[in-house]
Amino acid sequence: MKIIKKAILLLSTLTCLVLTGATLGAASELYDVTQELNTKSYSKKAKVVAKIAETGDEQAADILRALMAGDLFARKSDKIIVLAEKQPDGGYALIAPGTGAALGTAKKSDLSKVKINNRVRNAIKAALGGLDLNHPDPAKRLAAADAVFKSLDDDMLPLLEARLKTEENDKVKSAFEQTIAALYLNADVDFAAKVSALHTLKESGGPEVKSFLSRYLAELPEEEAELRSQVAEILDAVERRLSNFALVENLFQGLSLGSVLLLAAIGLAITFGVMGVINMAHGEMVMIGAYTTYVIQEICRTSFPAGLEYSLIVAIPAAFVVAGFFGVLLEKSVIRFLYGRPLETLLATWGVSLILQQFVRTIFGPTNKEVSAPSWLSGAWEVTSGLSLTYNRIAIIIFALCVLFALMLVLKKTLFGLQMRAVTQNRQMARSMGVESATVDSLTFGLGSGIAGMAGVALSQIDNVSPNLGQAYIIDSFMVVVFGGVGNLWGTLVGAGSLGIVNKFLEPYSGAVLAKILVLVAIILFIQKRPRGLFALKGRSVEG
Amino acid sequence: MTSQNKITEKGPFFSLLSGLPGGGKAFMGILLTAACLTLAGNLLIPEGHALHVPTYLVSLMGKYLCYALLALSVDLIWGYCGILSLGHGAFFALGGYAMGMYLMRQIGDRGVYGNAELPDFMVFLNWQELPWYWYGMDNAFVAAIMVMLVPGLLAFIFGWFAFRSRVTGVYFSIITQAMTYALLLAFFRNDMGFGGNNGLTDFKDILGFDLRADGTRAALFAGSVIALAIGYLICAFVTQSKFGRVLVAIRDAESRARFTGYRVEYYKLAVFVISAVLAGIAGAFYVPQVGIINPSEFSPANSIEVVIWVAIGGRGTLWGAVLGAVLVNWGKSYFTGAFPDLWLYMLGGLFVFSTLLLPKGIVGTAPDVKRWLQEKMSAGADAGEPKKGEA
Numbered sequence: 001m002k003i004i005k006k007a008i009l010l011l012s013t014l015t016c017l018v019l020t021g022a023t024l025g026a027a028s029e030l031y032d033v034t035q036e037l038n039t040k041s042y043s044k045k046a047k048v049v050a051k052i053a054e055t056g057d058e059q060a061a062d063i064l065r066a067l068m069a070g071d072l073f074a075r076k077s078d079k080i081i082v083l084a085e086k087q088p089d090g091g092y093a094l095i096a097p098g099t100g101a102a103l104g105t106a107k108k109s110d111l112s113k114v115k116i117n118n119r120v121r122n123a124i125k126a127a128l129g130g131l132d133l134n135h136p137d138p139a140k141r142l143a144a145a146d147a148v149f150k151s152l153d154d155d156m157l158p159l160l161e162a163r164l165k166t167e168e169n170d171k172v173k174s175a176f177e178q179t180i181a182a183l184y185l186n187a188d189v190d191f192a193a194k195v196s197a198l199h200t201l202k203e204s205g206g207p208e209v210k211s212f213l214s215r216y217l218a219e220l221p222e223e224e225a226e227l228r229s230q231v232a233e234i235l236d237a238v239e240r241r242l243s244n245f246a247l248v249e250n251l252f253q254g255l256s257l258g259s260v261l262l263l264a265a266i267g268l269a270i271t272f273g274v275m276g277v278i279n280m281a282h283g284e285m286v287m288i289g290a291y292t293t294y295v296i297q298e299i300c301r302t303s304f305p306a307g308l309e310y311s312l313i314v315a316i317p318a319a320f321v322v323a324g325f326f327g328v329l330l331e332k333s334v335i336r337f338l339y340g341r342p343l344e345t346l347l348a349t350w351g352v353s354l355i356l357q358q359f360v361r362t363i364f365g366p367t368n369k370e371v372s373a374p375s376w377l378s379g380a381w382e383v384t385s386g387l388s389l390t391y392n393r394i395a396i397i398i399f400a401l402c403v404l405f406a407l408m409l410v411l412k413k414t415l416f417g418l419q420m421r422a423v424t425q426n427r428q429m430a431r432s433m434g435v436e437s438a439t440v441d442s443l444t445f446g447l448g449s450g451i452a453g454m455a456g457v458a459l460s461q462i463d464n465v466s467p468n469l470g471q472a473y474i475i476d477s478f479m480v481v482v483f484g485g486v487g488n489l490w491g492t493l494v495g496a497g498s499l500g501i502v503n504k505f506l507e508p509y510s511g512a513v514l515a516k517i518l519v520l521v522a523i524i525l526f527i528q529k530r531p532r533g534l535f536a537l538k539g540r541s542v543e544g
Numbered sequence: 545m546t547s548q549n550k551i552t553e554k555g556p557f558f559s560l561l562s563g564l565p566g567g568g569k570a571f572m573g574i575l576l577t578a579a580c581l582t583l584a585g586n587l588l589i590p591e592g593h594a595l596h597v598p599t600y601l602v603s604l605m606g607k608y609l610c611y612a613l614l615a616l617s618v619d620l621i622w623g624y625c626g627i628l629s630l631g632h633g634a635f636f637a638l639g640g641y642a643m644g645m646y647l648m649r650q651i652g653d654r655g656v657y658g659n660a661e662l663p664d665f666m667v668f669l670n671w672q673e674l675p676w677y678w679y680g681m682d683n684a685f686v687a688a689i690m691v692m693l694v695p696g697l698l699a700f701i702f703g704w705f706a707f708r709s710r711v712t713g714v715y716f717s718i719i720t721q722a723m724t725y726a727l728l729l730a731f732f733r734n735d736m737g738f739g740g741n742n743g744l745t746d747f748k749d750i751l752g753f754d755l756r757a758d759g760t761r762a763a764l765f766a767g768s769v770i771a772l773a774i775g776y777l778i779c780a781f782v783t784q785s786k787f788g789r790v791l792v793a794i795r796d797a798e799s800r801a802r803f804t805g806y807r808v809e810y811y812k813l814a815v816f817v818i819s820a821v822l823a824g825i826a827g828a829f830y831v832p833q834v835g836i837i838n839p840s841e842f843s844p845a846n847s848i849e850v851v852i853w854v855a856i857g858g859r860g861t862l863w864g865a866v867l868g869a870v871l872v873n874w875g876k877s878y879f880t881g882a883f884p885d886l887w888l889y890m891l892g893g894l895f896v897f898s899t900l901l902l903p904k905g906i907v908g909t910a911p912d913v914k915r916w917l918q919e920k921m922s923a924g925a926d927a928g929e930p931k932k933g934e935a
Contacts, residue, residue, distance in 0.1 A: 278714050278717075278718075280848075334896055334900065337900055338899065338900070342713060342714045343628045343713070343714065343717065344899040344903065345899075346628075346630075346714065346717060347848070347851060347852060347855060347895050347898075347899050348895055348896045348899040348900060350848050350892075350895055351852075351891070351892040351893065351894065351895020351896040351897075351899075352892060352895075352896060353892070354888045354889075354891055354892030354895070355888070355889055355892035355893065355896075356892075357888065358885070358888035358889050358892070359889075361888075362885065471845075475721060475722060475725050475844065478718050478721075478722075479718075479722060482715065482718055482719075513729050513730075513732065513733055514733070516726075516729055517726045517729050517730050520722050520723075520725060520726040520729075521726055523719075523722060524702075524705075524719050524722055524723060524726075525705070527709075527711055527715060527719055528705040528706060528708075528709040528711065529709065531709055531710060531711045531715060532715075
């Protein structure tokens with residue numbers, strides 16, 4: 001507000017510098033109307049407010065806001081209504097409303113504030129709403145229409161109907177229609193018009209329509225039984241629709257959580273499932289990926305500001321390479337000495353995870369780093385009124401699926417994938433066929449870690465990038481892999497999806513924390529029933 | 545699997561070190577002597593004297609001994625039965641909470657809100673009456689039973705399901721981790737009735753004695769010593785008995801033990817419950833000495849840390865576990881004070897180092913070093929520099 005006021009002041013001072021004298025004489029219509037505020041009667045003031053709005057002058061809104069904020073004063077010496085801006089020295093700079101001409105300065109004692117009461121305030125609000133309906137910015141018009149929908153000010157009806165004819169923006173148009181329909185229901189029109197208004201409302205049917213209709217139904221007198229039943233019917237339809245939306249949104253939230261889990265767990269499914277290595281440092285690979293995203297973003301910010309929007313795209317392969325490198329390093333230096341000793345691997349990699357966390361904390365500090373969302377990922381896709389899906393969540397779902405299928409392709413169609421599966425199934429035989437199992441091991445581990453790094457890129461969009469990022473996901477990812485069945489990527493997909501959805505569906509009933517506890521307990525019980533997961537591998541290799 | 549040789553290879557080795565006849569007696573001697581000296585130094589030697597042991601140090605050592613008992617309980621199942629529990633901190637914390645509840649009730653009307661019936665946090669949350677599970681916790685005897693019963697019961701139920709469906713190895717580790725994680729989340733909730741995020745604290749007295757008095761602190765320390773000694777004796781008894789032999793057999797060749805006719809799941813369940821009860825007792829002595837119990841004790845990281853104490857000290861040797869717990873925690877106290885940024889590197893390094901280079905731990909490696917030295921001596925090689933660092 002302050003900035004706006006300053007800008008207005010600056011603008012008006014500039015205009016008055018250019019038009020000194022010329023405008024002073026030819027006072028605008030707005031100026032004259034504003035002078036009528038010099039009255040004691042609040043009802044008169046309210047009428048003047050409406051008149052100010054009717055002038056259609058561009059500065060009308062500014063004057064009304066000034067009146068609302070108490071910046072409009074009457075000069076005691078000549079009873080002229082002026083805009084006053086407080087100066088640093090305690091005095092006030094005076095400006096003629098409407099013309100913007102400077103009228104010198106005054107002390108506080110020379111001025112008396114134009115007082116307003118609630119009635120005038122409401123008049124101002126309504127007038128401002130009417131002015132905003134004409135605003136060139138569609139977002140402002142939308143907000144104004146919503147404001148009228150809330151206040152149900154029937155004075156706006158003619159204006160709205162006039163605006164609807166010229167409105168070109170679809171969103172604003174439907175908001176206008178919805179508001180007009182709501183006003184019709186309260187207006188003195190015949191039954192058929194009200195029913196058609198109801199149907200318009202049913203079409204747009206957002207949560208605000210639901211609350212409007214239920215209020216309307218409660219206030220509707222008993223005699224109008226026919227209308228009541230109509231309203232109840234429409235309200236029912238709107239409610240049903242909204243609960244369907246809630247279902248869809250829950251499903252979407254669940255899928256989104258599931259895709260995050262999937263991303264974090266795919267890498268684990270490779271190292272744990274395919275190689276039988278319990279990598280407790282997996283979460284830290286995710287964290288390294290997220291920090292890589294941060295670093296790339298900062299490099300872009302300082303060196304290629306133009307590319308900042310697309311730094312996320314660059315970060316995906318970069319995170320894969322960086323985390324993959326750490327993965328290979330980990331395999332070469334620690335894990336390869338521990339094959340066949342899963343419990344020891346678990347402990348050693350836990351140690352590595354502590355070291356990596358502290359390492360990152362030393363370099364980047366313990367505080368959260370901000371990875372900003374590029375503009376093409378911010379915002380939401382508004383499917384219909386009352387149902388919107390955020391772009392970054394959608395992107396993560398798609399990204400997770402892409403990563404999963406790319407990985408499957410690598411496993412099924414490339415030489416490396418073939419060697420990897422061979423080593424997994426029968427190490428001795430693969431070696432005697434000339435597969436260098438040690439190299440395959442480290443590359444497999446690098447692949448799993450690299451995918452974790454890519455998961456970090458995605459997580460940087462929805463979570464805090466901090467040294468503890470990985471810790472938050474490690475237990476969940478293990479749950480996904482164990483639930484889905486070790487050594488089976490489809491199992492990981494199903495596991496992640498179902499855990500995510502179940503979690504989100506429980507949340508409204510039990511709260512987020514309890515939902516998580518329930519899911520954990522359910523998995524613990526599930527493992528008792530099927531110790532090797534949903535899609536267990538069968539055969540002799542399982543026992544090995 | 546080459547495990548069939550391990551029993552004969554390791555059998556005598558274990559009985560030598562962990563049995564009471566050998567290392568056990570020495571351990572008991574050292575423990576009791578050290579405890580007596582500490583207590584004398586604290587109570588008999590006046591303040592200001594060079595040999596005076598300040599009370600905070602007594603409590604600190606008491607804390608280490610509680611950790612040692614916890615490590616002992618982990619060693620009992622991991623070292624002797626091959627069950628790696630990553631959720632033993634949960635049993636420790638449950639015992640601690642049972643003790644904490646007793647201590648909370650002892651505060652009476654001396655709390656901030658002066659409510660004789662309800663602990664402060666319940667008054668704060670506008671609770672009208674005590675939840676049913678708080679009944680009787682003002683009685684020391686009931687509380688003592690609960691300290692053992694709650695962890696034991698949880699371990700029994702958890703183990704009953706897990707061992708019967710033959711959840712083994714890393715799967716068991718992961719679900720124990722999930723268990724402690726679930727408990728962590730649960731205890732963070734305010735409506736659980738355990739003080740939520742802040743846990744239970746501001747204790748005033750125990751059994752009518754002021755918790756801040758030197759005498760009480762010394763008595764708590766003595767209690768920890770006795771608990772550890774008894775815990776040690778129980779573990780020694782368990783591992784020396786026929787029961788313990790079966791445990792080792794299960795550790796080294798589970799299927800073979802089962803095919804020989806042993807009901808593996810019952811053995812595992814029994815030792816798991818004993819271990820959980822020991823952990824609970826450790827927690828109960830821990831809480832009055834540190835003065836607080838909060839949900840962070842349930843965090844999975846804590847439980848894993850316990851495992852590393854055992855691994856450093858020597859898995860499968862009882863006094864190795866104790867040694868590891870005391871050493872690592874002493875190191876932690878020192879380094880978090882002196883080089884706070886380095887501690888996590890060191891702890892992480894310990895995990896990697898002990899699994900890669902010291903798989904038997906300090907106590908397990910010592911005889912190897914000794915034998916190696918003896919061989920070198922008898923071979924008459926140059927007695928350049930005997931390697932002592934690892935002993």
